[in-house]
Amino acid sequence: QPAKEITKADIIGYIEDNGIRMLNLRYIGGDGRLKTLNFAIQSKAHLDRVLTLGERVDGSSLFVFVEATSSDLYVVPRLATSFLNPFSHIPTLDILCGFYDVDGKPLASAPQEILRKAQRALKEETGCELQALGELEYYLFSDEDDLFPVEPQRGYHESGPFSKWDSVRTETLLHLVSMGCSVKYAHAEVGNFVSDGRQMVQQEIEFLPVDALDAADQMVLAKWVLREVAHSYGIHVSFSPKIAVGQAGSGMHFHTRLLKDGVNQFSTGSGLTETALKVIGGYLSHAASLTAFGNTVPTSFLRLVPHQEAPTAICWGDRNRSVLVRVPLGWQNIDDSMFRDANPAEPAIDELPSDSQTVELRSPDGSAAVHLLLAGIAVAA
Numbered sequence: 248q249p250a251k252e253i254t255k256a257d258i259i260g261y262i263e264d265n266g267i268r269m270l271n272l273r274y275i276g277g278d279g280r281l282k283t284l285n286f287a288i289q290s291k292a293h294l295d296r297v298l299t300l301g302e303r304v305d306g307s308s309l310f311v312f313v314e315a316t317s318s319d320l321y322v323v324p325r326l327a328t329s330f331l332n333p334f335s336h337i338p339t340l341d342i343l344c345g346f347y348d349v350d351g352k353p354l355a356s357a358p359q360e361i362l363r364k365a366q367r368a369l370k371e372e373t374g375c376e377l378q379a380l381g382e383l384e385y386y387l388f389s390d391e392d393d394l395f396p397v398e399p400q401r402g403y404h405e406s407g408p409f410s411k412w413d414s415v416r417t418e419t420l421l422h423l424v425s426m427g428c429s430v431k432y433a434h435a436e437v438g439n440f441v442s443d444g445r446q447m448v449q450q451e452i453e454f455l456p457v458d459a460l461d462a463a464d465q466m467v468l469a470k471w472v473l474r475e476v477a478h479s480y481g482i483h484v485s486f487s488p489k490i491a492v493g494q495a496g497s498g499m500h501f502h503t504r505l506l507k508d509g510v511n512q513f514s515t516g517s518g519l520t521e522t523a524l525k526v527i528g529g530y531l532s533h534a535a536s537l538t539a540f541g542n543t544v545p546t547s548f549l550r551l552v553p554h555q556e557a558p559t560a561i562c563w564g565d566r567n568r569s570v571l572v573r574v575p576l577g578w579q580n581i582d583d584s585m586f587r588d589a590n591p592a593e594p595a596i597d598e599l600p601s602d603s604q605t606v607e608l609r610s611p612d613g614s615a616a617v618h619l620l621l622a623g624i625a626v627a628a
Contacts, residue, residue: 250328251327252327253326255295255299255326257326258298258340259291259294261340262288262294262340263291267288267338267340268287268337268338268339269285269286269288269332269337269339269340270288270294270297270339270341270342271283271284271285271341271342272284272286272297272301272322272324272341272344273341273342273343273344274304274309274343274344274345274346275343275359275618276309276310277311277312277358279470279616280467281468281471284302284304284322300321301321301322301323301344301347302322303320303321304319304320304321304322305318306319306346306354310356310357312356313356317349319349320347320348321347321351322344322346322347323344323347324342324343325342325343325345328342328343328427328464329341329342330342330425330426330427331425333422333425333426333472334475334479343464345360346359346360358616358619359463361619362460362618362621362622362625365621365625365626366458366625368625369626369628373507374507375505375512375628376458376506376507377458377504377505377621377624377628378456378457378458378459378503378504378505379456379457379459379462379621380431380453380462380501380502380503381453381454381462381465381466381499381500381501381617382452382454382498382499382502383453383466384436384449384450384451384486384497384499384613385449385450385451385484385485385497385613386438386447386448386449386490387411387412387449387450387482388445388446388447388483388484389412389445389448389482389483390444390446391441391445392411392446394408395408395409396441397409397410397439399439399494400438400439400494400495402437402448402449403436403437404434404435405439406435410435410448411446412448412450412480415473415476415477415480415482415484416434416450417433418476419433419472419473420452423465423468423469426468426472428454428468429454429455429456429457429465430452430454430455431453431454431455433450433452433453434450434451435449435450435451436449436451436495437449437495440491447491449495449497454466456502456503456504456603459503459624459625460618462501463621466499470486470613485497486613486614487544487613488544488547488549488550488612488613489546489549496549496550496612497612497613498550498609498610498611499541499611499612499613499615499617500609500611501607501611501620501621501624502575502606502608503605503608503624503628504604504606505522511602511603511604513526513577513604513605513606514579514604515579516579516580518579518580519574523574523604526627526628527563527572527574529627529628530563530608530624530628531563531571531572532627533626534561534571534610536623537610537611537620537624537627538610540611540615540616540619540622540623541608541612541615541620541623542611542615543614543616546614547614550612551610556568556569557569558571558609558610568609571608571609571610572606572607572608572609573606573607574606574607575605577602578599578602578603578604579602579604581599582599583595583596608624
């Protein structure tokens with residue numbers, strides 16, 4: 248069943264049929280981390296009330312812009328976001344929530360609502376919907392393992408036993424998929440070095456293009472899952488943009504595309520469309536504003552240096568990882584010849600999957616206010 252078709256009756260039925268004992272309402276605070284309200288399921292009536300009305304929370308403890316003198320907010324479950332909590336030893340269902348004010352209206356200043364408004368404005372003006380996919384880079388910190396060492400800056404796509412902590416990456420992938428996230432792949436990244444007996448190993452998780460709000464939520468969930476998995480191994484995970492001068496920094500790039508009636512508006516099949524070029528221009532002209540949301544800590548700017556596959560100038564280019572906006576390979580103007588060359592026994596393919604052309608904004612990093620960043624991207628588009 249598609250997530251967006253899940254009803255309250257579906258949730259209640261699933262909880263009853265599968266012995267779910269705990270319900271967690273999860274919501275994203277101003278610090279970008281997941282917050283939690285735990286409910287022990289006591290009765291069908293109790294469950295129905297929580298799913299329908301949500302609960303009251305102190306907004307001033309969640310957002311700096313909410314004053315303590317009028318801080319009560321509602322958090323109401325978004326049923327389509329429900330997932331089994333993969334870390335609880337008690338059967339537990341988690342649901343992401345939206346924020347609502349005293350009048351039951353969406354909280355206008357909540358990052359999630361700002362993104363929703365930006366999406367609506369884009370749709371009304373262009374008829375297009377923004378899809379996005381994030382690339383989340385991070386480092387794992389552990390005690391030094393001197394077996395099968397890898398040279399600094401040479402960890403890209405490395406395999407075990409040279410690549411360390413593959414199990415953290417693969418467990419995270421499986422958890423995200425089980426939670427309904429659309430994940431493309433994960434791999435070892437460039438960064439790999441040892442300092443003071445501690446080993447720092449860089450990895451990346453890349454998602455598939457989805458609605459911009461879902462893309463933002465998935466990024467927050469991915470950080471939570473990575474922290475939980477790393478904690479279970481007794482190691483530390485860092486999303487800091489730069490952990491050492493001279494070593495690879497960690498970004499949180501976003502690929503985007505516009506869809507109209509389900510059709511990618513960035514591709515002609517053999518090149519970029521005028522729409523794509525206009526969007527690139529929008530990103531470049533709003534680069535400073537996007538940086539305010541995508542690079543929020545001082546170390547963000549230690550990452551943006553030459554020779555580290557990080558943007559250093561407001562420009563764009565094909566396949567160039569040093570530009571602000573990159574146009575990656577998108578399977579345009581490709582027939583089945585690659586597939587048949589690699590697989591001689593296979594017959595010709597009459598119809599290939601559609602191309603997946605995107606444009607990539609490479610400046611953001613793990614400090615980004617992800618919902619506000621994607622709202623800015625929607626406005627810039």
